[in-house]
Each structure stands twice: as C-alpha cells, then as structure tokens.
Amino acid sequence: MTVFLIYKAILCVLIFAVSLGVAAxxxxxxxxxxxxxxxxxxxxxxxxxGLFQPLADGGKMFMKEEIIPNVSNKFLFILGPSLFLFLxxxxxxxxxxxxxxxxxxxxxxxxxxxINVGLxxxxxxxxxxxxGIIIGGWASNNKYSLLGAVRASSQMISYEIAMGxxxxxxxxxxxxxxxxxxxxDTQDAGLANICYQPLGFLIFFICALxxxxxxxxxxxxxxxxxxxxxxxxxxxxKLGAFMFGEYINMFVSSAIMAxxxxxxxxxxxxxxxxxxIGLEDGSAWISxxxxxxxxxxxxxxxxxxxxxxxxxxRFRYDQLMNLGWRVLIPLSLLNLAITxxxxxxxxxxxxx
Amino acid sequence: xNATNTPxxxxxxxxxxxxxxxxxxxxxxxxxxxxPKRKTKIKLESFECGIHSEGNARxxxxxxxxxxxxxxxxxxxxxxxxxxWAVNFKDLGLPGxxxxxxxxxxxxxxxxxxxxxxxxxxxx
Amino acid sequence: xxxxxxxxxLFGILSFLAIMFALMVVFTRNPIxxxxxxxxTFFCIAGHYLLLNAQFLAVVHIVVxxxxxxxxxxxxxxxMNLNQDTEPQKTVISKVVAAIAGGxxxxxxxxxxxxxxxxxxxxxxxxxxxxxxxxxxxxxxxFLFPFEIASVLLLAAMVGAIMIGKKEIx
Numbered sequence: 277m278t279v280f281l282i283y284k285a286i287l288c289v290l291i292f293a294v295s296l297g298v299a300a301x302x303x304x305x306x307x308x309x310x311x312x313x314x315x316x317x318x319x320x321x322x323x324x325x326g327l328f329q330p331l332a333d334g335g336k337m338f339m340k341e342e343i344i345p346n347v348s349n350k351f352l353f354i355l356g357p358s359l360f361l362f363l364x365x366x367x368x369x370x371x372x373x374x375x376x377x378x379x380x381x382x383x384x385x386x387x388x389x390x391i392n393v394g395l396x397x398x399x400x401x402x403x404x405x406x407x408g409i410i411i412g413g414w415a416s417n418n419k420y421s422l423l424g425a426v427r428a429s430s431q432m433i434s435y436e437i438a439m440g441x442x443x444x445x446x447x448x449x450x451x452x453x454x455x456x457x458x459x460x461d462t463q464d465a466g467l468a469n470i471c472y473q474p475l476g477f478l479i480f481f482i483c484a485l486x487x488x489x490x491x492x493x494x495x496x497x498x499x500x501x502x503x504x505x506x507x508x509x510x511x512x513x514k515l516g517a518f519m520f521g522e523y524i525n526m527f528v529s530s531a532i533m534a535x536x537x538x539x540x541x542x543x544x545x546x547x548x549x550x551x552x553i554g555l556e557d558g559s560a561w562i563s564x565x566x567x568x569x570x571x572x573x574x575x576x577x578x579x580x581x582x583x584x585x586x587x588x589x590r591f592r593y594d595q596l597m598n599l600g601w602r603v604l605i606p607l608s609l610l611n612l613a614i615t616x617x618x619x620x621x622x623x624x625x626x627x628x
Numbered sequence: 629x630n631a632t633n634t635p636x637x638x639x640x641x642x643x644x645x646x647x648x649x650x651x652x653x654x655x656x657x658x659x660x661x662x663x664p665k666r667k668t669k670i671k672l673e674s675f676e677c678g679i680h681s682e683g684n685a686r687x688x689x690x691x692x693x694x695x696x697x698x699x700x701x702x703x704x705x706x707x708x709x710x711x712x713w714a715v716n717f718k719d720l721g722l723p724g725x726x727x728x729x730x731x732x733x734x735x736x737x738x739x740x741x742x743x744x745x746x747x748x749x750x751x752x
Numbered sequence: 753x754x755x756x757x758x759x760x761x762l763f764g765i766l767s768f769l770a771i772m773f774a775l776m777v778v779f780t781r782n783p784i785x786x787x788x789x790x791x792x793t794f795f796c797i798a799g800h801y802l803l804l805n806a807q808f809l810a811v812v813h814i815v816v817x818x819x820x821x822x823x824x825x826x827x828x829x830x831x832m833n834l835n836q837d838t839e840p841q842k843t844v845i846s847k848v849v850a851a852i853a854g855g856x857x858x859x860x861x862x863x864x865x866x867x868x869x870x871x872x873x874x875x876x877x878x879x880x881x882x883x884x885x886x887x888x889x890x891x892x893x894x895f896l897f898p899f900e901i902a903s904v905l906l907l908a909a910m911v912g913a914i915m916i917g918k919k920e921i922x
C-alpha cells in the first residue's frame with residue numbers, strides 16, 4: 277500500500293512535469309514548424325536552434341507587469357486563467373503511457389489511475405474547461421473579451437455533442453468498456469481502432485480541434501475581429517496560463533487520440549519485437565519502449581495540429597456552427613448506425 | 629490489471645488535483661508579487677483599440693447563443709443516456725439496439741424540427 | 753481516527769462543504785458568484801456519489817449539471833444587465849412571502865423524509881451497483897418505459913425551447 281502510494285505520488289509529479297515541459301516545448305516546435313512551412317528560420321538566437329526560447333519566454337511572462345483593469349471583477353479575473361490552467365492538468369491523469377511492469381514484486385502501471393468511467397471523465401473535464409474561458413472573458417469587462425468568451429463557449433459546447441456520440445461508437449467497437457486502459461488493450465491483440473472507426477476518428481479529430489480552440493476553430497481569439505478574444509485584457513502570467521493551458525490541452529488531446537484510435541503504446545508486431553530482443557513480460561524496458569512509442573504518436577498528432585493551423589484559414593462563425601450542428605451531429609449518428617451494422621453483420625458480435 | 633473499481637481509483641486524481649492546484653496558486657501569487665507595478669489611469673481602462681472605452685461590456689447578446697446552450701443541455705442528456713447501452717451492447721443484443729434507435733429517432737424528430745424551423749441559422 | 757473510518761471522515765467533510773457552498777449560493781449578492789458556488793456544491797455531491805461507488809452517476813452529475821446546465825445559467829446571468837454587482841433590496845412583503853414559501857418547502861421536505869425512516873436501509877457497502885454496466889442492465893430491462901418516455905420529454909423540451917427562442921430571433 278505504501279509502495280503504491282509513493283509510486284503514484286512520484287508518477288503524478290512526473291506526469292505533471294512532463295505535461296509542463298511538453299507544453300513549453302510545443303510553443304518552440306510550433307514556431308519552428310511554422311517557420312519550416314513558411315521557409316523561415318524561426319527562433320534561432322537563444323541557444324542552439326533556439327532551444328532556450330521557451331525558457332526565456334517563460335521567464336519573461338513571470339516578470340512582466342500584470343494589469344488588472346479597473347472595471348473588471350478582480351477575483352473572477354484571476355480565477356478565469358487559473359481555472360483554465362488547472363483543469364488542463366486534470367485531463368492527463370487517465371492516459372496509460374505504457375504496460376505494467378514489476379518492481380520488487382509489485383505490479384506497477386505507467387498510468388496514474390484507470391477509472392471505470394474513464395472516457396466520461398474526459399468528457400466531463402472538457403465540459404468544465406469552458407468555465408475558465410467564460411469567467412475570464414466576462415470578468416474582463418471588455419466587449420472583445422465578452423464576445424470571444426461567448427463564441428468560445430458556444431463553440432465548445434456545440435462540438436461536445438458530436439464528440440460524445442463518436443465516443444459511443446468507439447465504445448461499441450472496443451467491446452463495451454469506458455476504461456482507457458482496456459480500450460488500449462483491445463488494440464494490443466487486434467487492429468487499432470482507426471481501422472474500425474475511420475469516420476468516428478475524423479469526427480473526434482475535428483471536435484478535438486474545436487475543443488482546444490485551435491485553428492481553424494480559433495474564432496474565440498480571432499485577431500482580425502476581436503483583438504485577442506477572451507484574453508484581450510490579460511497580461512503577464514495570466515496570459516501565459518491561457519496559453520499554457522491551450523498547449524497542455526493540445527498535448528493531452530493528441531495523446532487521447534493516439535491512444536483511443538491508434539493503439540497508444542502498442543505497435544505492429546510488438547510481441548515479436550520484444551521477444552526478439554529478449555525482454556520478458558513485466559520488464560520495465562517494455563513499459564519504457566511503449567511510452568516512447570506513445571510519445572512519438574502524440575508528437576505526430578501535435579505536429580498535425582500545427583500543420584493544420586498554418587495551412588487552413590479560419591472559419592466564419594456561421595460556418596463553424598453549421599459544421600458543428602448540421603454536419604457533425606448527423607454524421608456522428610450515421611457513424612453510430614454504421615458501427616452497429618458492422619458489429620451485427622460483419623464482426624458478428626450479436627447473433628440475430 | 630487492477631480494475632478493482634473502488635473509490636480508491638480516484639485517489640491519484642485527488643493527488644493531481646492538489647499538485648496542479650498548488651502549482652497554479654503559487655505561480656499566480658508569485659507573478660503577482662514579481663512584476664513591476666506602474667499603474668496609470670489610462671492603462672487600467674479596458675482596451676478598446678486605443679480610443680476611450682464607451683460604457684462597459686455588461687451587454688446583452690443574441691438569443692441564439694442561449695438557444696445553443698439550451699439545445700446542448702438536451703442533447704447532452706440524450707448522449708449520456710446512450711452510454712449505458714454502449715457498454716452493454718453485447719448483453720442487450722438486438723432488443724437493446726431497437727430500444728436505443730427508437731430513442732434516437734425521437735431525437736432526430738426534434739433535430740429535424742430544429743432544422744426546419746431554422747433555429748440554428750446564423751446567416752441572417 | 754476518533755473511531756470513524758476514512759469514508760465517514762470524507763463523508764463528513766464533503767457534507768460540510770456541500771452545505772456551506774449551498775448556503776453561499778443563497779447569501780452571496782453577486783449572481784455570478786452564486787452560480788460558481790452552485791457548481792462547487794455539485795462537485796461535493798459528485799464526491800458523495802463516488803463514496804457510494806456510483807461512479808457513473810458521479811461523472812454524469814458533473815457532465816450534465818456542472819458542464820451543461822450551469823453553463824446555461826452563466827449565459828443567462830451574463831445576459832442580464834449587471835451594471836450593479838449587487839441585486840436590489842427587496843421589499844418587506846416579498847421577503848415575508850419568500851420566507852413563507854421557503855418554510856413551506858422545508859415543511860414538505862421534512863414531512864417527506866419522516867416517512868423514509870421506516871424504509872429498510874440496505875448496506876451495500878462497496879457494491880458495484882453504481883457502475884455503468886450494472887446500471888445499463890437495470891436501465892434497459894427494468895426501467896425501459898421511463899427511458900423511452902424520457903426521450904419524449906426531451907423532445908418536448910426541445911420544441912419548447914425552439915418555439916420561445918425563435919420568437920426572439922424574428
């Protein structure tokens with residue numbers, strides 16, 4: 277029991293630190309990637325390849341003057357970004373980074389916790405993440421912030437429905453489990469879920485873009501219309517909290533997609549590979565290799581997020597809402613129907 | 629697999645809760661203390677592209693946003709109702725599918741009404 | 753610890769917090785703060801569900817109440833003209849009426865709860881009745897009719913919302 281608790285505490289701090297680090301370096305990679313696409317060099321002054329740039333940015337954000345407008349609601353103004361950053365950490369707890377390993381006779385999981393209603397928990401935290409933006413935008417008492425906050429929140433809630441329905445289809449494919457871990461394990465033996473759920477994945481991916489407020493769905497901070505959107509009035513670390521939260525959300529949602537649809541730490545011929553290099557089940561190396569594979573997949577997804585951002589123009593608001601309500605919801609219901617038919621007639625889960 | 633399904637599973641979430649809370653609270657407090665403070669009246673006004681701000685932002689906005697929020701509540705409940713079915717998909721079998729699809733068809737009737745009434749038209 | 757188990761301690765703390773936040777909902781003057789306290793109350797109640805091992809209910813409680821209904825509340829309150837952060841003082845009559853109405857509600861609730869003393873409380877402990885799988889089985893076998901009726905109810909609500917909303921749009 278004590279070993280378990282200490283291990284979980286260490287893992288908790290580790291995952292926290294990794295999320296922070298990945299978020300910081302995602303900003304660096306975003307700028308490098310944009311530079312690559314636009315045939316520029318990107319950050320190259322601070323350290324080799326500009327690698328110290330995130331540290332410099334972080335330091336700057338800490339040291340800048342913080343401005344709280346006179347007309348704002350002070351408490352809520354601080355609460356908004358704090359809540360946003362805080363909630364972005366809470367989604368990451370469920371991700372299983374690797375297989376269990378044995379240490380000193382204890383089976384330890386490379387996952388903070390595996391709850392019975394994992395996918396619903398993720399949906400729940402996403403649905404609460406709206407609060408940070410609404411509260412922050414409203415408390416600023418600025419017209420741009422208010423518009424940005426209202427746009428962001430109605431966009432996020434609109435896309436949540438399609439996301440929920442596409443998850444239902446996934447749950448059916450995975451054999452009726454809401455636990456993140458078990459969904460990964462079903463992909464260990466068979467094909468990755470993307471093979472059964474291509475349409476579902478597409479819907480989930482679009483919704484994930486919309487939920488993280490990334491381009492082309494970043495109307496909430498659309499600078500051509502709304503200055504800075506919901507964080508117009510924010511400065512110093514409070515602005516940083518919104519940015520950090522966004523990058524952590526991007527990291528976690530990439531990890532969720534890589535896990536749910538692309539098998540996470542599993543890869544083709546994993547068993548043969550481990551057998552070939554002579555690793556036994558329960559070895560810590562297997563967990564580590566798995567975690568590495570998972571991180572690579574996550575990284576690819578993060579890059580795709582960025583690729584999309586620097587390629588596609590922003591939607592107009594009516595297009596965005598139409599896509600969410602008139603296209604994605606019917607499409608996700610269609611995907612559900614197809615999934616059920618496939619389960620009955622092709623995979624034969626249910627005998628007629 | 630330690631799928632014991634007890635409330636103990638939530639302990640690590642509480643841990644992460646504390647770590648994240650501690651981090652956010654400390655950084656918010658520290659950065660509040662660290663930065664320079666040169667406050668002027670104009671700086672503390674709310675930003676309106678350089679001109680003096682007119683009134684404040686406690687403004688009413690379009691009722692469509694409320695409609696979206698109300699419809700979201702309703703759809704959300706419907707989606708949540710489908711989760712127990714998805715988990716029991718195999719056990720419930722064909723009767724379960726028929727039950728849920730009759731449920732979804734009623735949802736689609738509402739959805740059709742919503743489109744027919746142009747409740748979510750943002751163009752005009 | 754003082755003869756109580758951890759579960760009992762947690763129950764006590766959560767109940768205390770839930771009641772305190774619920775009181776704050778009533779006592780704060782700023783309606784936005786009221787909504788936020790209500791969200792905190794919901795979280796405490798979700799914690800209670802967790803202690804009963806009703807994990808599905810706990811998460812659904814957060815998704816639906818905190819994530820959906822309270823967002824709607826926030827929207828509605830943000831629409832209201834909140835230039836003064838406090839609500840205006842009520843007249844004496846409305847205070848008296850509110851006290852009577854609230855008192856009657858309390859009376860009804862106490863009356864309803866008195867009947868429940870005779871009910872046998874089964875000790876489930878950490879049973880798995882609240883997990884999704886078992887809940888789904890019960891919902892789709894024993895409570896099928898209410899389930900289907902619920903969809904009709906939701907449909908009615910949807911039509912009503914559109915009717916009212918469209919009147920404003922035109």
